[in-house]
Amino acid sequence: xxxxxxxxxxxxxxxxxxxxxxxxxxxxxxxxxxxxxxxxxxxxxxxxxxxxxxxxxxxxxxxxxxxxxxxxxxxxxxxxxxxxxxxxxxxxxxxxxxxxxxxxxxxxxxxxxxxxxxxxxxxxxxxxxxxxxxxxxxxxxxxxxxxxxxxxxxxxxxxxxxxxxxxxxxxxxxxxxxxxxxxxxxxxxxxxxxxxxxxxxxxxxxxxxxxxxx
Amino acid sequence: xxxxxxxxxxxxxxxxxxxxxxxxxxxxxxxxxxxxxxxxxxxxxxxxxxxxxxxxxxxxxxxxxxxxxxxxxxxxxxxxxxxxxxxxxxxxxxxxxxxxxxxxxxxxxxxxxxxxxxxxxxxxxxxxxxxxxxxxxxxxxxxxxxxxxxxxxxxxxxxxxxxxxxxxxxxxxxxxxxxxxxxxxxxxxxxxxxxxxxxxxxxxxxxxxxxxxx
Numbered sequence: 001x002x003x004x005x006x007x008x009x010x011x012x013x014x015x016x017x018x019x020x021x022x023x024x025x026x027x028x029x030x031x032x033x034x035x036x037x038x039x040x041x042x043x044x045x046x047x048x049x050x051x052x053x054x055x056x057x058x059x060x061x062x063x064x065x066x067x068x069x070x071x072x073x074x075x076x077x078x079x080x081x082x083x084x085x086x087x088x089x090x091x092x093x094x095x096x097x098x099x100x101x102x103x104x105x106x107x108x109x110x111x112x113x114x115x116x117x118x119x120x121x122x123x124x125x126x127x128x129x130x131x132x133x134x135x136x137x138x139x140x141x142x143x144x145x146x147x148x149x150x151x152x153x154x155x156x157x158x159x160x161x162x163x164x165x166x167x168x169x170x171x172x173x174x175x176x177x178x179x180x181x182x183x184x185x186x187x188x189x190x191x192x193x194x195x196x197x198x199x200x201x202x203x204x205x206x207x208x209x210x211x212x213x214x
Numbered sequence: 215x216x217x218x219x220x221x222x223x224x225x226x227x228x229x230x231x232x233x234x235x236x237x238x239x240x241x242x243x244x245x246x247x248x249x250x251x252x253x254x255x256x257x258x259x260x261x262x263x264x265x266x267x268x269x270x271x272x273x274x275x276x277x278x279x280x281x282x283x284x285x286x287x288x289x290x291x292x293x294x295x296x297x298x299x300x301x302x303x304x305x306x307x308x309x310x311x312x313x314x315x316x317x318x319x320x321x322x323x324x325x326x327x328x329x330x331x332x333x334x335x336x337x338x339x340x341x342x343x344x345x346x347x348x349x350x351x352x353x354x355x356x357x358x359x360x361x362x363x364x365x366x367x368x369x370x371x372x373x374x375x376x377x378x379x380x381x382x383x384x385x386x387x388x389x390x391x392x393x394x395x396x397x398x399x400x401x402x403x404x405x406x407x408x409x410x411x412x413x414x415x416x417x418x419x420x421x422x423x424x425x426x427x428x
Contacts, residue, residue, distance in 0.1 A: 108323045110316075122246055149427040150411075156215075180412040188409040194323075194402035197367075198394040199426055207428065213363040214422035 004029060004060025006053055006075050007067035011092055011135045013039050015066055018139035020048045022171050029056025029079065044168075057083035062090065062167075063124075065205040069095040069113050070106065073120055085123045088160050091165075092138070094193050103197060105190060114186030115155060127155035127164045128186040129177070132196065134206040139172045141209070149209040151177045154185040178212060218243060218274025220267055220284065220289050221281035225306055225349045227253050229280055232353035235260045241374055243270025248370045262414035276304065276381075277338075283309040283327050284320065287334055299337045304376050304381075305400075306344040306352070308407050317411060319404060328368060328400030341369035341378045342400040343391070346410065348420040353386045355423070363423040370385040392426060 001024050005012045008030035018025045027049045030036055034052035049059075057063055067075045072093045076084065086105035095113040096108040099140055103173060107113055114128040130138045141147045151174050155161045161179055168174040180188065192210075202207050216240045219226045222244035227340055230240045230253070239261045244250055250264035261272075271293035283290045286307045289376055290298065309327040311320040321327055328342040344352045346366060355361045365388050369375045382388040394402065406424075414420050 047398055102324075104324050108405075110318050145427045152412075159366075180415065180416055185412045188412045191322075191405040191408045194405045198366075198399045198402045199392065202394055203428055204390055205428075209427050211425045211427045212417075212422050213359045213425045214417055214419075 001025070002059055002061045003027075003064065004056035004058070005026050005064045005066055006056055006063070006079055007018075007065065008032075008036055008039070008050070009066065009068060011138070012064075012066035014110070014135040014139055015064055015092070016048065017043055019171060020045050025049075025059075027037050027051050027056045027059040029053040029075075031075075053079040054083060060087065062095065065089055065091045065093050065117070066095050069093040070097065072113060072117060076117065076121065081121055081123070084121055086125075088125045088127055088164060089117070089121070090130070090164055091117055091126055091128045094131055095190055096193070102193070105193065108191060109187065112184070112186040113184050113191050114190070118156065118183045125157045125160035126183055127153060127157075127160050128183065128189060129153040129164060129168065132189050132192050133209050137207065137209055140208055141175070144207060144209060147173060148177045149176070149211040152180050152182045152185075152189045154183050154189065156183050176211075215239070216273055217241075217276045217278065218272070218276070219278045219280055219378065220240070220270055220272035220293055220421055221307075222246075222250055222253075222264070223280065223282060225352070226280035228349040228353055229278055230262065230265070231257055233385060237261070239263075241265050241268040241270045241271075241273040243289075250373050261340065265270045265323075267293040268297060274301065277300050279305045279307050279331070281307050283307040283313065286331060287325060290331065290335065295335055295337070300339075302339045302341055302378060302380055303331070303335070303376055304344070305331055305340055307343045308345055309404055317408070319407065322405060323401065326398070326404050328397050328402040328404065332397045334372065339369065339371045339374035341367060341371075341374050342397065343367040343378060343382065346406050347423050348404050350424055351421065355389070356387050358421060358423060361387060361389045363390070363425040364401045366394050366399075367391055368397050368403065370397050383404055390425075
């Protein structure tokens with residue numbers, strides 16, 4: 001499958017590498033293509049490539065938004081709505097603002113970054129997921145407790161949610177994905193980040209995830 | 215032990231009943247004492263009593279704030295800072311506002327209800343906990359998966375947090391309590407409520423809790 005990844009930081013590179021290893025043709029979209037030379041050399045696979053945000057959006061049958069949240073809308077506008085139209089956009093970004101020292105979410109409570117993206121690109125099928133775990137766990141859930149922990153998914157299009165649930169299982173081995181319904185539920189998983197930070201501080205590492213015991 | 219519970223709704227009555235059964239002398243503070251006639255008849259135990267917010271605060275060596283969040287500060291002011299001074303206040307309340315139809319938190323992100331209470335009553339040792347589970351689970355964690363799931367605790371006074379951790383184990387049988395540190399971490403557990411609501415909607419019941427798989 002052709003996959004375009006918008007954003008070339010830690011999450012984008014980790015997702016990109018895992019997807020190439022699964023046999024997919026992955027183009028990472030970035031503001032600075034030379035920044036990805038090292039990634040391309042490390043991965044050393046013709047199915048990996050780098051380009052602009054627009055190149056990545058054109059390339060992908062499916063798009064992943066792995067930008068830092070503060071730059072998400074700008075990057076997606078640069079990618080171009082015509083290049084995103086009708087496609088599934090897997091949104092893993094978080095609305096984090098560290099500008100005042102302590103962490104705050106720049107959108108919260110009555111709105112979410114997932115919803116902002118869906119409103120800005122109404123013809124795109126935004127599916128929020130993978131935003132509640134560290135990058136290493138996103139692509140390798142079985143490395144922790146044999147995968148016995150949960151992921152959440154939000155999005156207005158039920159068929160798109162189900163399609164992405166299938167990809168998460170096939171690509172990375174996620175076993176338990178809790179469908180939270182429409183994109184307004186992205187508020188709840190974005191707001192979980194506040195607890196992730198505090199649990200991280202308490203445990204001293206990020207190799208953990210939540211399980212809904214029921 | 216003498217325990218004063220501020221708030222006589224579902225959480226207050228459930229906590230009160232469980233504590234009386236553990237042998238404690240519990241006074242539920244309420245705006246409307248006759249409302250508690252039924253609770254007193256059901257429990258049928260001399261160690262249970264009802265009174266004003268002030269009566270409950272005077273009675274308790276330890277205080278539990280189980281009010282609906284919107285009325286928390288008003289109820290605690292009615293209880294009287296002199297009656298609370300120097301005591302541990304276990305705060306289980308949530309800053310929920312349903313006034314505009316959909317749920318929103320009336321304080322979030324850069325502040326929390328736990329912090330508001332601590333600022334309003336600087337001589338009280340506010341310890342936020344039990345605010346991430348349904349009332350029935352608060353007092354009976356072993357009813358779900360033999361207690362193999364987590365509770366969180368926040369508060370500025372480390373000795374008070376440890377004392378409350380001891381009570382949670384002794385009173386209700388909580389086995390795993392994650393210490394998140396100072397009262398600013400109450401933001402993170404109050405914000406978890408957004409996810410609790412969505413998971414509740416997805417599962418169709420509230421008999422669940424989170425476990426931090428690590």
